[in-house]
Structure formats: structure tokens, C-alpha cells
Amino acid sequence: MLDYEKYLRYRTFPVPWCPGCGIGMIFKAVAMTFSKLEWEPNDIAVVSGIGCSGRLSTYFNTNSLHTTHGRALTFATGVKLSNPDKHVVVFSGDGDALAIGGNHFIHACRRNLNMKMVVINNNIYGMTGGQVSPTTPTGFISTTTPYGNTEPHFNTVELAKAAGATYVARETVNRPRQLLKVLEKAFKHTGFAVVEVISNCHINLGRRNKLKHPIPMLDWINQQTIPIAKAKDMSEDELELKYVVGEFVHRHRPDYFEVYENKVVKKAKGE
Amino acid sequence: MKKVLMGNHAISIGATLSRVQVIAAYPITPQTQVVEKLSEIVANGELDAEFIKVESEHSAMAASIGAAAAGARAFTATSAQGLLLMHEVLHWASRARLPIVMANINRALAPGWTIWTDQNDSLSQRDTGWIQLYASDNQEVLDSLIIAYKVAEQLSLPVMVILDAFVLSHTYEPVEVPEQSEVDKFLPPFNPEWKLDVNNPHAFGGLTAPNIYMEFQYNHHNAMLKAKELINKEGEAFGKIFGRTYGNIDKYKTDDADYILLTSGTLARTSNIVVDSYREKGIKLGNLRVRTFRPFPTEEIYDALKKAKKVFVVDRNLSYGHSGIFFEETKASLYNSDLDIPIFGFVTGLGGRDVTPELITEIVEHGIKSEKPENDVIWMGVQK
Numbered sequence: 001m002l003d004y005e006k007y008l009r010y011r012t013f014p015v016p017w018c019p020g021c022g023i024g025m026i027f028k029a030v031a032m033t034f035s036k037l038e039w040e041p042n043d044i045a046v047v048s049g050i051g052c053s054g055r056l057s058t059y060f061n062t063n064s065l066h067t068t069h070g071r072a073l074t075f076a077t078g079v080k081l082s083n084p085d086k087h088v089v090v091f092s093g094d095g096d097a098l099a100i101g102g103n104h105f106i107h108a109c110r111r112n113l114n115m116k117m118v119v120i121n122n123n124i125y126g127m128t129g130g131q132v133s134p135t136t137p138t139g140f141i142s143t144t145t146p147y148g149n150t151e152p153h154f155n156t157v158e159l160a161k162a163a164g165a166t167y168v169a170r171e172t173v174n175r176p177r178q179l180l181k182v183l184e185k186a187f188k189h190t191g192f193a194v195v196e197v198i199s200n201c202h203i204n205l206g207r208r209n210k211l212k213h214p215i216p217m218l219d220w221i222n223q224q225t226i227p228i229a230k231a232k233d234m235s236e237d238e239l240e241l242k243y244v245v246g247e248f249v250h251r252h253r254p255d256y257f258e259v260y261e262n263k264v265v266k267k268a269k270g271e
Numbered sequence: 272m273k274k275v276l277m278g279n280h281a282i283s284i285g286a287t288l289s290r291v292q293v294i295a296a297y298p299i300t301p302q303t304q305v306v307e308k309l310s311e312i313v314a315n316g317e318l319d320a321e322f323i324k325v326e327s328e329h330s331a332m333a334a335s336i337g338a339a340a341a342g343a344r345a346f347t348a349t350s351a352q353g354l355l356l357m358h359e360v361l362h363w364a365s366r367a368r369l370p371i372v373m374a375n376i377n378r379a380l381a382p383g384w385t386i387w388t389d390q391n392d393s394l395s396q397r398d399t400g401w402i403q404l405y406a407s408d409n410q411e412v413l414d415s416l417i418i419a420y421k422v423a424e425q426l427s428l429p430v431m432v433i434l435d436a437f438v439l440s441h442t443y444e445p446v447e448v449p450e451q452s453e454v455d456k457f458l459p460p461f462n463p464e465w466k467l468d469v470n471n472p473h474a475f476g477g478l479t480a481p482n483i484y485m486e487f488q489y490n491h492h493n494a495m496l497k498a499k500e501l502i503n504k505e506g507e508a509f510g511k512i513f514g515r516t517y518g519n520i521d522k523y524k525t526d527d528a529d530y531i532l533l534t535s536g537t538l539a540r541t542s543n544i545v546v547d548s549y550r551e552k553g554i555k556l557g558n559l560r561v562r563t564f565r566p567f568p569t570e571e572i573y574d575a576l577k578k579a580k581k582v583f584v585v586d587r588n589l590s591y592g593h594s595g596i597f598f599e600e601t602k603a604s605l606y607n608s609d610l611d612i613p614i615f616g617f618v619t620g621l622g623g624r625d626v627t628p629e630l631i632t633e634i635v636e637h638g639i640k641s642e643k644p645e646n647d648v649i650w651m652g653v654q655k
Contacts, residue, residue, distance in 0.1 A: 050352075066384060068352060069299075070327065100297070100327040100356075131298040131306070132324050144298070144310040144324050151324075 020214030022173035022199030070101025109163035130204030167193035283308035285416030293338035342466035351378035365400030370423030387623020528557030
């Protein structure tokens with residue numbers, strides 16, 4: 001049993017999420033990963049933006065920064081640049097990472113700064129009560145799409161891959177063991193690592209789509225889940241609206257600091 | 272027809288009755304119901320408009336600008352951090368002279384994170400060149416939106432209709448919803464003189480060298496000055512049709528008052544209760560509500576205050592290192608007049624702390640007892 005309690009800031013409890021919300025499980029998985037890697041709380045900075053995922057930084061007994069909507073990565077960039085030896089972990093939701101902060105997301109992937117990002121994708125703007133997000137499945141009802149979402153949705157993994165992230169994985173809240181595995185690899189990775197976790201918002205997404213209890217919503221996520229090995233034999237049409245899970249990218253590319261040291265500092269010194 | 276509406280739905284219905292054609296918005300607490308209701312109205316086919324769920328508030332204002340430049344009546348709504356994110360394009364909208372109307376729900380700013388009301392978000396947009404109207408009840412919220420388009424489109428100036436978070440946005444009040452046919456008589460379709468038109472091309476936002484830039488600002492400022500007159504004129508014209516008249520200021524028992532509270536938003540309604548209780552005691556207290564903050568109605572404020580002995584400005588906002596902002600503006604605008612009375616500036620209710628009749632009474636007592644204000648900021652209700 002891993003001792004992860006030292007990563008929890010108990011004085012800020014109880015946590016704010018709805019009963020049955022998947023964020024609690026992700027919260028625990030990240031704390032367990034910190035414990036497994038034996039990172040000291042003081043060596044970690046947890047940075048978050050706005051939304052249900054944004055609240056996470058408050059409950060970690062680490063250094064924490066609860067920033068503005070969509071900008072968690074930019075604040076985190078400053079933290080990492082001034083403390084390159086510390087661990088910077090960013091939490092964002094689908095709204096935070098892909099809507100208002102989409103630009104920062106692709107640039108963080110491109111820059112390959114050595115930070116870890118956990119994208120908690122519950123497919124909806126949950127905290128404001130259930131408005132359509134860039135990952136809301138087509139056809140789903142939200143408070144701003146009363147007859148179903150007509151817009152196509154983002155694929156976080158494909159976006160991160162295309163933008164140059166050097167570690168990319170996706171898991172769901174139904175697969176805690178697999179999630180722990182990819183979190184550990186992501187956190188150990190040198191470079192920008194993205195782990196998307198598909199989470200359940202039965203309250204503000206499920207409720208309007210016949211999935212108003214946690215179990216049916218988790219079942220629905222399970223039905224949509226396809227392991228990466230199986231997905232290889234499936235067509236694009238068959239994979240539409242599916243959550244392909246597993247590790248998509250794990251490669252080495254010089255991270256921001258390495259490039260800066262070799263291409264700028266050494267040149268400036270005439271080495 | 273009389274309906275019981277929350278402030279946010281009063282906004283949605285005001286926009287619908289104004290027959291807005293393009294809505295671009297991003298949800299933020301406490302504005303969310305505005306976009307939810309409008310998306311329902313548009314999806315149901317009750318309003319012939321395009322609604323785009325954009326990816327940020329910056330995009331919401333930018334899309335509104337594009338729509339207005341193309342000749343459509345554009346609408347958006349936001350609050351707090353969302354309004355701050357719009358800041359760059361708020362300037363763009365007014366300098367391009369596009370008559371966009373938006374609603375802003377006054378919410379305090381972060382950090383620390385908060386969702387409750389104060390006015391620092393909208394007052395931070397003081398110099399963006401927008402007309403700012405502060406409403407004090409849900410009826411006024413709805414009516415102001417309709418009047419806002421009428422004023423905006425005549426002067427080619429954008430208008431922000433502003434209301435307090437939760438105290439109005441989420442509070443249900445009886446609201447008379449005007450008939451569409453009556454609104455149509457008051458507010459004609461938007462037909463701008465300049466717009467993006469393939470058959471008659473125009474350019475917006477081109478490079479403006481020092482030989483001409485200043486003239487645009489001169490014209491913009493003069494249009495703002497004209498707005499003072501037009502807000503009163505259209506507020507009266509509205510009153511003739513609908514029986515509810517609006518202006519730059521709203522006087523409550525100020526004509527014979529020795530002491531006058533100067534307030535805005537819902538603070539004014541609380542203050543009116545206090546005025547009545549003082550009147551019962553035979554003390555001549557009045558309340559001057561400033562509804563139009565930009566342009567600043569200097570002349571009307573002077574007229575309302577000129578017979579008073581003391582003025583007590585109540586600010587739910589603060590310019591750090593100086594004073595409350597309505598206080599600062601009032602004092603500065605009267606400096607060159609012949610008015611020589613003490614003006615007190617009280618700062619209270621920040622971040623949604625309740626401002627009760629008891630607190631306003633404390634303010635009045637403090638003001639009556641003191642000969643002159645001891646500071647530019649007199650804090651009320653703060654834990655020291």
C-alpha cells in the first residue's frame with residue numbers, strides 16, 4: 001500500500017466534486033504516483049486552471065497555483081522556467097485545455113518543456129452547469145445545445161501528437177491500474193507529457209443524456225472504450241465517438257532546457 | 272405580459288425582443304443562464320438569429336465585432352474574468368464604432384477566486400470607449416437592452432448593460448415583458464451606414480497615421496458626449512410607449528435633501544429604504560442613483576447635488592491607492608464648479624459582502640456626524 005496521504009491537504013477538505021465524480025479517482029491516482037516516485041511535496045508544483053479540474057490544486061499538499069481559465073500551462077511554464085529541477089504537474093479540463101486554452105496547449109506540446117499535463121475530459125463544461133464543450137460528443141444534449149450538439153469534437157490525443165508532445169496517453173476512470181501505469185511513465189518522462197483521462201459527469205452531461213447515475217455513465221464510457229491494439233484493425237468510422245486507450249507516443253526529443261543549453265548557452269559561450 | 276424573471280433571463284428576453292441577429296458567447300458563472308436561455312430561444316426558432324458557442328470571451332467579442340461590421344445586430348454577455356479577457360477587443364469594437372450591445376454581470380475579480388458581486392470588472396473597462404449603464408432591477412435590465420440598441424445604433428457606439436451578480440442575476444422579480452410589436456415600433460431594424468458589403472466595399476481597422484488618428488478620437492469623444500442627451504431622450508421615448516422612463520440619473524427625494532447618498536446598481540434600492548426611514552424621522556436624506564457611468568453625467572449630477580449640504584458616495588469597487596471610483600469621478604467632475612460641499616467616499620460590499628440597510632445607515636450616520644471626510648476612502652464593514 002502506497003502512503004499517499006502526505007500529498008493531501010486535509011485542511012481544505014471536503015472536496016467540492018459531486019458524488020460519484022471521476023475526478024476523485026484521478027486525484028487519488030496522481031497522489032499515488034507521486035508516492036510511488038517518491039517525489040517530495042515541496043518539490044512538486046500543481047498548477048490548474050478553471051472548472052471542476054481547476055479545483056484540484058487546492059487539495060494537493062504541494063506547492064499549488066490555481067490560475068485563470070485556460071492559462072494553467074502558461075503560469076506553469078513560468079514556474080518550470082524558474083525552477084527547472086522541480087516537478088510541475090498541470091491539471092486542465094476539456095474546456096480549459098482545448099477551448100479557451102487551446103492555443104497554449106498546442107504550443108506547450110511544440111515547445112516540449114519538461115512538464116506533465118493531466119487533461120480531465122468529462123466532455124462538458126461541468127462547473128458552470130453543463131454547456132457544450134469542444135469534446136462533447138456529436139448529438140449529445142447540453143444546456144446550450146438543447147437539440148443535440150452539431151459540432152465536431154476534438155481528439156485530444158491526435159491534437160497532442162500532431163503538435164509534438166513526446167509522451168501521449170489516454171485512459172478512463174474505469175481503468176485505474178492502467179491509469180497508474182501511464183501516469184508513472186508520463187511523470188518519469190523527460191519532455192512534455194500529456195495524459196488524457198476520460199471522466200464521468202453524470203450530473204451535467206449524463207443527466208440530459210439518459211446517463212444520470214454514475215454507474216450507467218461509467219458503463220457508457222466502458223462501451224466507448226477501445227484498447228489501442230484492437231483499434232488498429234478498426235476503420236475511422238468505427239472509431240468515431242470511441243475512446244481509444246493506451247499509450248500513443250513515447251519518444252525522445254530534446255526538451256526545452258536541453259535545446260536551450262546546447263543551442264543557445266553553449267553558442268553564446270563560444271563552445 | 273407580467274412574468275417573474277431572474278436577471279439573467281431578463282437579459283435573454285431583452286436581447287430577443289431587440290431581434291438580435293448574431294449571438295456569440297462563452298459561459299461563465301454568474302452569466303450562464305443568459306446563454307442557456309438564448310440558445311434555447313434560438314434553437315426553438317423563436318428568434319431568427321445565429322448563435323455560436325465560441326471558445327473564449329475574447330472570441331465572443333471578436334465574433335460580435337465581425338457580425339456588427341457585416342451589418343448584423345450583435346449581442347454577447349459575460350462577467351468578471353471573461354470581461355477582462357475581452358478587454359483588447361472592447362477597445363476594438365468602440366474604436367471601429369460598432370454598435371454592439373452586451374450585458375455584463377458584475378462579479379469580483381481573482382485571486383482569491385470568487386463569484387460574488389462587485390463592480391471592479393466593468394469599471395476596469397472605463398476607458399474602452401463603451402457606454403456603461405448600471406441597472407438596479409430586472410425590469411430595468413430588460414428595458415435597458417432595448418434602449419441600448421436604439422442609442423448605440425444612432426451614435427455608432429457600443430453599450431454595456433451592467434447588473435449585480437446574484438443580487439440581480441439570480442434573483443427573480445416581477446417584470447413586465449413588452450409586446451414584440453411595440454418594441455418593433457420603438458427599435459427599427461439595424462441599417463448601418465457603413466458595413467462590409469461585397470457590392471459596396473468598406474474597410475475597417477486600417478492603419479491610421481498621426482495625421483488622422485486624433486480626429487477619430489475627437490469624433491468618438493463627441494459621440495459619447497451626445498450620448499448623454501440621447502440616453503435621456505430615448506429613455507423618455509421608451510417611457511411614452513411602455514410607461515417606464517429612464518435617464519442618466521435617477522433621483523429619489525433629492526430635490527429638498529440636505530444629505531444625498533450617491534449610489535449605483537442595487538445599492539440604490541437598499542439606499543432608498545434608508546432614505547424613507549430618515550424621512551420618517553424628519554431628516555432630509557435623498558439618494559441619487561447614477562445609471563450612466565460613461566459618458567459621465569456631470570451636469571445632471573451637479574444639478575441634483577447643488578442644494579445639498581453633504582454627499583455620501585457609496586462604492587462597491589475600489590481604485591487601489593486612490594479611492595472608490597464613483598467617488599473619484601464625482602469629486603473630479605465637480606471640482607471646477609461652484610459647488611463647495613464635503614463629498615464623502617465610502618467603500619463597502621467588495622466581493623459580494625452584504626450591504627444592508629443597517630450598513631447604509633451607518634454610512635449616513637458617519638457622514639452626518641463628520642464635518643469633513645477624514646480620508647478619500649472610508650471603509651465600511653471591513654474586519655480590521
